[in-house]
Amino acid sequence: AVVSTQSTGKYIHKGPPSRTNTSSTLSSIPECSQNAAHKFGFVNRSTQSISRRKSLRPWKRRLAILDSANLSVFKVETVESLIPISSIIDIQVDQKRVFGKNVIVIRTDDNREHFFQAASESDLNEWMVRLESLTNL
Numbered sequence: 001a002v003v004s005t006q007s008t009g010k011y012i013h014k015g016p017p018s019r020t021n022t023s024s025t026l027s028s029i030p031e032c033s034q035n036a037a038h039k040f041g042f043v044n045r046s047t048q049s050i051s052r053r054k055s056l057r058p059w060k061r062r063l064a065i066l067d068s069a070n071l072s073v074f075k076v077e078t079v080e081s082l083i084p085i086s087s088i089i090d091i092q093v094d095q096k097r098v099f100g101k102n103v104i105v106i107r108t109d110d111n112r113e114h115f116f117q118a119a120s121e122s123d124l125n126e127w128m129v130r131l132e133s134l135t136n137l
Contacts, residue, residue: 039130040065044117045073045080046099051111056099064116066130071106083108088135093128104128 044059063074071083087108094103099115102124106114118124131137 038066038068038134039127041123041127042119043127044100046115048113048115049111050107050113056115059100059115059117066127066134068134071131081114083114085134088131088137091128091131091135091137093124104131106131 041064043062043064045062045064046056046059048056060075062080065072065074069085071085071088073080073083083106087110088106089109090105090107092105094100094105094115097103099105100117102118102121104116104118104124104127106116108114116127118127
């Protein structure tokens with residue numbers, strides 16, 4: 001489950017996400033977190049440095065939560081990364097499928113690219129709509 005702390009506004013991930021039954025894990029997110037989140041769900045994630053352009057790091061399954069301030073990426077019991085919405089300078093869909101199917105490429109002002117692979121094309125489209133509305137890109 002993912003919970004939002006009232007005092008800090010941060011999310012805490014309790015326990016590993018289920019790879020086979022995501023609906024029961026997602027439905028266990030408290031209502032306060034669901035209301036604060038613009039989008040949440042499981043994605044496959046990888047990163048690379050824009051300047052180095054070497055091969056991608058291995059894909060890892062993560063829980064992503066998009067709220068008005070951050071795109072939070074969770075692994076077991078810790079926040080793996082926090083991408084401030086204000087740091088996002090470009091969002092694109094990998095149309096050529098260089099990095100795989102249903103992949104969103106997010107570029108940040110720290111010269112990094114973050115790759116998120118959605119479960120389906122409709123999930124990809126929903127992530128794009130939400131990200132674009134928050135970043136005004």
